[in-house]
Amino acid sequence: MTLENKQCAEKSVIHVDTSSRPYDVHVGAGNLCQLGAIARASAGGARCCVISETNVAPLYADAAEKSLAAAGYDVAERLVFAAGEGSKRLPVLADLLEGLAARELGRADVVIALGGGVTGDIAGLAAALYLRGCEVVQVPTSLLAMVDSSVGGKTAVDLAAGKNLVGAFWQPAAVVADVRCLSTVSPALLTDSCGEVIKHAVLDDAALLDELARSPLNGPETDESRMARVVARNVSIKRDVVAADERESGLRQTLNLGHTIGHAIEAASDFSLGHGSCVAAGLCCMARASERRGWCSPQTCERIERCVIAHGLPADTELSHDVLMGYVAHDKKRHGATVSIVVPEEIARVRLRTVSLEELAQLVELGCGVRGA
Numbered sequence: 001m002t003l004e005n006k007q008c009a010e011k012s013v014i015h016v017d018t019s020s021r022p023y024d025v026h027v028g029a030g031n032l033c034q035l036g037a038i039a040r041a042s043a044g045g046a047r048c049c050v051i052s053e054t055n056v057a058p059l060y061a062d063a064a065e066k067s068l069a070a071a072g073y074d075v076a077e078r079l080v081f082a083a084g085e086g087s088k089r090l091p092v093l094a095d096l097l098e099g100l101a102a103r104e105l106g107r108a109d110v111v112i113a114l115g116g117g118v119t120g121d122i123a124g125l126a127a128a129l130y131l132r133g134c135e136v137v138q139v140p141t142s143l144l145a146m147v148d149s150s151v152g153g154k155t156a157v158d159l160a161a162g163k164n165l166v167g168a169f170w171q172p173a174a175v176v177a178d179v180r181c182l183s184t185v186s187p188a189l190l191t192d193s194c195g196e197v198i199k200h201a202v203l204d205d206a207a208l209l210d211e212l213a214r215s216p217l218n219g220p221e222t223d224e225s226r227m228a229r230v231v232a233r234n235v236s237i238k239r240d241v242v243a244a245d246e247r248e249s250g251l252r253q254t255l256n257l258g259h260t261i262g263h264a265i266e267a268a269s270d271f272s273l274g275h276g277s278c279v280a281a282g283l284c285c286m287a288r289a290s291e292r293r294g295w296c297s298p299q300t301c302e303r304i305e306r307c308v309i310a311h312g313l314p315a316d317t318e319l320s321h322d323v324l325m326g327y328v329a330h331d332k333k334r335h336g337a338t339v340s341i342v343v344p345e346e347i348a349r350v351r352l353r354t355v356s357l358e359e360l361a362q363l364v365e366l367g368c369g370v371r372g373a
C-alpha cells in the first residue's frame, strides 16, 4: 500500500443524522489541516473565532487558524481560558460570550471549539447562547472528546451543586478529529479517556471489549491506524444512539452507563479525578451491583472489570456510601424520590431502571467498596 493510500485508509467520515441537524464527524490522522475546508463546506460564514484553553492553544491553535484562513475565513483573535474542569463554570462562559461580542462575530459566523471535553462543552454552550445560537465546529483534541463529548450536541457548564447542571443541546456543523493530536496527550490523560471507550464497548460491541481487554488502547500495540479505527467505531456507536434519541427521552440515557456513581465520585474528588476514570469506577460498581442482584452473570461483570483493570483504570471507589449517596441525590436523573440508572445485563445489552433512593443506596452497598470485604 502506498503512503497516500494508507493515509486515506485511516480516514473515515461518520454521518450523524440528528433531528435538529445532520452533520459529519471526520476521523483520521492529519485532519487538522482540513479544518478550514470542512468548516467552510459545513458551517459557511465569513468570520470565525477559535475558543481553546491554555494547554491546547499553544499546541494546535496556530495550525487550526492557518487552515481556517487558507479556506477564506476572517479569523478573529482567539479566546483562551485556563485549562481544566474548574473552568467549566458560568463566569468563564460569560467571559467567552463577552469575547465573542467584542470580536463582533455575527450569527452566521463560526465558533471553533479546539480542545478536550471541557472546551467542547463550554465553547459549544457559548455557541448555543451567543446571538441565540451560532455555528460551532468541534475540534476534539483528547481521546475522550473524540469518542464522546464532541458528538451528540450535549453542551454544559457545572454548578456548585453538580456536573453539567446548566447546558443546551446544540449540534455542531461538523466534528474534525485528528488522532495525531493525541501524540501530545499525557499517558495519564490517555488512560483516563479510555473509560468512555470501554463504556461504549460495554454498550454495543462485545468484540471490541474483548479486543481492548487483550490489548489495551493505552498500550504499546496502538498505532495511529488502530486509534483511528477505534475512535471511528466509538463515534458510530454513539451516533446510533443520538440519532435515535437526540434529546435523551429514552435510549440516549444509556450513554450514562457508569455516570450515576461516576459523577458522584468526580464531584466528591472536587474534580481532581478525571471524568473517564470516574466513569470506569462507576461502571464496575454498577456491574458488581448488577451481578449481586442477579441481573447479570459473574462472567459479564468479570469481563467489564478485566478490561477496566487492563487499562490501569480504577475499578472501585473508597468513598463511603453516605458520601456517594449525598452526591447522587443531586443527580440530574433524579425525579423526586426516584433515580434513573443504567444496568449492564450482558455485554452489548443494558437496561434502564427507575429505582428509589433506598434501592440505589442498596446497589451502592452491593457494588462499591467491596474489594477485600
Ligand SMILES: NC(=O)c1ccc[n+]([C@@H]2O[C@H](COP(=O)([O-])OP(=O)(O)OC[C@H]3O[C@@H](n4cnc5c(N)ncnc54)[C@H](O)[C@@H]3O)[C@@H](O)[C@H]2O)c1
Pocket (backbone or CB within 6 Å): 053, 054, 055, 056, 059, 083, 084, 085, 088, 115, 116, 117, 118, 119, 121, 141, 142, 143, 144, 145, 148, 149, 150, 151, 152, 153, 154, 155, 163, 164, 181, 182, 183, 184, 185, 186, 189, 192, 193, 196, 274, 275, 276
Ligand atoms: N458533552 C458530552 O457528551 C460529554 C461526554 C463526555 C464527557 N464530557 C465532559 O468532558 C470533560 C472531560 O473531557 P477531557 O477529559 O477531554 O477533559 P479536558 O478538556 O479537561 O482535557 C483533559 C486535559 O488534557 C489536556 N489536553 C487535551 N487535549 C490535549 C492534547 N491534544 N495534547 C495535550 N494536552 C491535551 C487539557 O488541557 C486538559 O489538561 C468533562 O467535563 C466531562 O463532563 C462531555
Ligand SMILES: O=C(O)C(=O)C[C@@H](O)[C@H](O)[C@H](O)COP(=O)(O)O
Pocket (backbone or CB within 6 Å): 148, 151, 152, 154, 163, 164, 196, 248, 252, 255, 256, 259, 332
Ligand atoms: O452524550 C450523552 O448523552 C452522554 O451521556 C455522554 C456522557 O459520557 C457525558 O459525560 C455527558 O456529559 C453526561 O451527561 P449528563 O447529562 O449526565 O451530564
Ligand SMILES: [Zn+2]
Pocket (backbone or CB within 6 Å): 148, 196, 259, 275, 279
Ligand atoms: Zn461521560
